[in-house]
Amino acid sequence: MSIHLSVALTDAGWHPAAWRHLPDRAAPFGPRYWVALAAEAERGTLDFVTIEDSPSLQSDRLDGPDGRTDRFRGRLDASLIAALVAPHTTRLGLVPTISGTHTEPFHVATATATLDHVSSGRAGWRPQVAPRRTDADHYGRRDVPELRADGLRDGTYAGHVTDLFTELGDVVEVVRRLWDSWQDDAVIRDVATGRYLDRDRLHYVDFTGRWFAVQGPSITPRPPQGQPPVVALAHATVPYRFAAEHADVVLVTPRDADHAAELVAQVRSVEPKRETPLAIHADALVFVGDDAAERRHRLDDADGAETSSDAAILSGTPEHLADTLADWYAAGIAGFRLRPAVLPHDLTGITRGLVPELRARGLFRRAYEADTLRGLLGLPRPANRYQRRTA
Amino acid sequence: MTRQIILGAHFPGVNNTTVWSDPAAGSQIDFASFVHLARTAERGRFDFFFLAEGLRLREQRGRIHDLDVAGRPETFTVLAALAAVTEHLGLAGTLTATYNEPYEVARKLATLDHLSGGRAAWNVVTSPDAFTGANFRRGGYLDPALRYERAREFVAAARALWDSWPADPFDTSDFLRTPDAGRYAVRSTHFDIAGQFTVPRSPQHHPVVLQAGDSDGGRDLAASTADGIFSRHGEYDDAAAFAADLTSRLARYGRSRDELKILPGVSVVLADTDAEAQEKAHLIRRAQVSPQTAILLLEQVWNTDLSQYDPDGPLPAEDPDDTAPSIIQGRTRQRDDRVATARRWRDLAEARGLSIRDLIIEVTGRQAFVGTPDRVATEMIRYVEDRATDGFILVPHLTPTGLDEFVDTVVPLLQERGALRTEYEPGTLRDRLGLPPVPADRRGAA
Numbered sequence: 001m002s003i004h005l006s007v008a009l010t011d012a013g014w015h016p017a018a019w020r021h022l023p024d025r026a027a028p029f030g031p032r033y034w035v036a037l038a039a040e041a042e043r044g045t046l047d048f049v050t051i052e053d054s055p056s057l058q059s060d061r062l063d064g065p066d067g068r069t070d071r072f073r074g075r076l077d078a079s080l081i082a083a084l085v086a087p088h089t090t091r092l093g094l095v096p097t098i099s100g101t102h103t104e105p106f107h108v109a110t111a112t113a114t115l116d117h118v119s120s121g122r123a124g125w126r127p128q129v130a131p132r133r134t135d136a137d138h139y140g141r142r143d144v145p146e147l148r149a150d151g152l153r154d155g156t157y158a159g160h161v162t163d164l165f166t167e168l169g170d171v172v173e174v175v176r177r178l179w180d181s182w183q184d185d186a187v188i189r190d191v192a193t194g195r196y197l198d199r200d201r202l203h204y205v206d207f208t209g210r211w212f213a214v215q216g217p218s219i220t221p222r223p224p225q226g227q228p229p230v231v232a233l234a235h236a237t238v239p240y241r242f243a244a245e246h247a248d249v250v251l252v253t254p255r256d257a258d259h260a261a262e263l264v265a266q267v268r269s270v271e272p273k274r275e276t277p278l279a280i281h282a283d284a285l286v287f288v289g290d291d292a293a294e295r296r297h298r299l300d301d302a303d304g305a306e307t308s309s310d311a312a313i314l315s316g317t318p319e320h321l322a323d324t325l326a327d328w329y330a331a332g333i334a335g336f337r338l339r340p341a342v343l344p345h346d347l348t349g350i351t352r353g354l355v356p357e358l359r360a361r362g363l364f365r366r367a368y369e370a371d372t373l374r375g376l377l378g379l380p381r382p383a384n385r386y387q388r389r390t391a
Numbered sequence: 392m393t394r395q396i397i398l399g400a401h402f403p404g405v406n407n408t409t410v411w412s413d414p415a416a417g418s419q420i421d422f423a424s425f426v427h428l429a430r431t432a433e434r435g436r437f438d439f440f441f442l443a444e445g446l447r448l449r450e451q452r453g454r455i456h457d458l459d460v461a462g463r464p465e466t467f468t469v470l471a472a473l474a475a476v477t478e479h480l481g482l483a484g485t486l487t488a489t490y491n492e493p494y495e496v497a498r499k500l501a502t503l504d505h506l507s508g509g510r511a512a513w514n515v516v517t518s519p520d521a522f523t524g525a526n527f528r529r530g531g532y533l534d535p536a537l538r539y540e541r542a543r544e545f546v547a548a549a550r551a552l553w554d555s556w557p558a559d560p561f562d563t564s565d566f567l568r569t570p571d572a573g574r575y576a577v578r579s580t581h582f583d584i585a586g587q588f589t590v591p592r593s594p595q596h597h598p599v600v601l602q603a604g605d606s607d608g609g610r611d612l613a614a615s616t617a618d619g620i621f622s623r624h625g626e627y628d629d630a631a632a633f634a635a636d637l638t639s640r641l642a643r644y645g646r647s648r649d650e651l652k653i654l655p656g657v658s659v660v661l662a663d664t665d666a667e668a669q670e671k672a673h674l675i676r677r678a679q680v681s682p683q684t685a686i687l688l689l690e691q692v693w694n695t696d697l698s699q700y701d702p703d704g705p706l707p708a709e710d711p712d713d714t715a716p717s718i719i720q721g722r723t724r725q726r727d728d729r730v731a732t733a734r735r736w737r738d739l740a741e742a743r744g745l746s747i748r749d750l751i752i753e754v755t756g757r758q759a760f761v762g763t764p765d766r767v768a769t770e771m772i773r774y775v776e777d778r779a780t781d782g783f784i785l786v787p788h789l790t791p792t793g794l795d796e797f798v799d800t801v802v803p804l805l806q807e808r809g810a811l812r813t814e815y816e817p818g819t820l821r822d823r824l825g826l827p828p829v830p831a832d833r834r835g836a837a
Contacts, residue, residue, distance in 0.1 A: 025561040029591055031474065031506045055494065057573060057587045065587050067570035069562065074572070075589045077502040083471035084506045104490065106526045107465070114468040118422040138494040140584040187462065191412045194683035197457040202448070215525040219445035221420050221462045
């Protein structure tokens, strides 16, 4: 067994002052930046990279843009960054974040299936809710409550949050059905009968839920992986339930090894019976290197605030980080999505420092053992739900 | 100086004109097919690659249509991947204004423009049918009469989003110069959206906008707001008449003929002699119209089940029932008067002794340019010199090698005669197409 390791890519890095280290502020809006990051991740034989996204500008506020000019603001469409990176890589999994709240499930299904086609089986998808009124205002088709921090604590928005995740569950369900709506052998090219397709191997998905209905079939043939892995970040019971029912990998945010064991138990307690158990990975923001503590202080000084995160903040040498990961791994965490504080600095800290350290301990692969993301994650290629029914 | 020909390379689509039965026909989905066609186009110094969009599989008589190539990737995912394997080629894709939202389309186009260094283009179309809507949150929601009004407002909204970041947003000490970067508000009949857009101004500022509708509404949309029109008028006289029509429409919107590039979709058949090319064109037409496809295309006019007819026999003697609902769903209706078309076809078949299949081969989808490379190059230059068109979008019948011969034989002639670049000029797609620059500050513009 080996630890699964992935990296979360976002603008200049996860520390709010990371952009001060960019050689050029516009770099994260150009192709070379992303190609170089992905190449570095692949050099480290990582399982996958995620690419953050949101319909709205980055903000420190729950209720909309914060008007700050001293932090990185702006971003490109993550699924297109993943597509650009695909021909430049050969083994690395590519997992863009795509919101399911206002987007069309049909477009999400064809975009993710296409990413899987252009990468020959290396696509994943991190579905996310877009909860804010300012997200909804870009679409202008739905009224949602204005979110305030105190309301989030006292349960004012419990109904809104449950609805968002229930809808996201419907979106994932429809996307999965659309991925399966073409059997792998639907294209027959039978010259004798003049038929390109066997229409009996295509399937209407006929989904009708509270928020939308989708008839199908997809316009895009079944992706090479059949079902690209779905990766979900979750911090509480409602999203744990969403992940347990709909995702292949859940990203949790433990504070330490004991908390990790608690979270694993909590996720397992809401997990229904599944063919393949949900993989539980942990997120952590990382500063890697001999000077990690110093760099963290300097960045905090530049930002005027101490580093804060929804995930644990780990800073230290590769040896120190490997100790922590090994402890959490022993507590039931199968893999880690590390959030580099500064890009590309802490990414290379991972690929050239942490990865060799984990390899030396026999905890991480020395070379890629599979050429699809499912293969790297140890997930079998699933049968087609429609084929099973008609067989 | 010879007028420059604009060339687009259309990835073969999901009509019967794409021949899948040929042993040389490759995958319609494997990325390698897209790479081959795009690199061939770039080798031929084409202006852009073109990929259409699919939103629902076509059906005929209530069943999924199984005779033609089917299955498409999502357009902009493929274009972003192609940005990685090409350097200069424009990347054009179709996105409907009916089942998309301006915020997402503007974001995808601006992202592609950044990632490709200024090579993005958008072909805006409308989807009239509730049939397509069954795959989308909204279902069929739009009165067909309003679809071009929505499209016009959609394009205006996308441009407002592209205008929402200042030309030079980054500060020297802070990250941004202004907290208002990306702020926009669009209030029109079909849209009420506002907020802050996430994508800084892209290299083209406004990615190139093409329009493909041929109706009155489509032509007006192109004349009022597009940078180019993807037309279906590829025969010389027809193309010249179309150009004249567009010129007068442009004048009505205060725009000049140079502000709209007219680009018909055309097919080319090449051989060493004109006679061989004609023979080859006929063989391709036979491959495009299989016996089953002949019956199917006939059914689209007669609007009823003709599966009992012999494709090598005569046409039905009775007229179509023009009152019944259309048997075909998922594509634009091509012929408005079924009875008149049926009578014309029957007369032609009787006069020339044509079977159903021969007739369909004769009357549908004929290639625009058939001949030696010299003849084709000469003809293309004549169209553009006369301004019947500004260039062509080439639609090959084979995936992915369908443009190889054109690039190997016609392109060098066009280059010799000064009608096509031998090396790419620096700059964006917009620059290369000779489109006027976008004013740096359009905030508050219509």
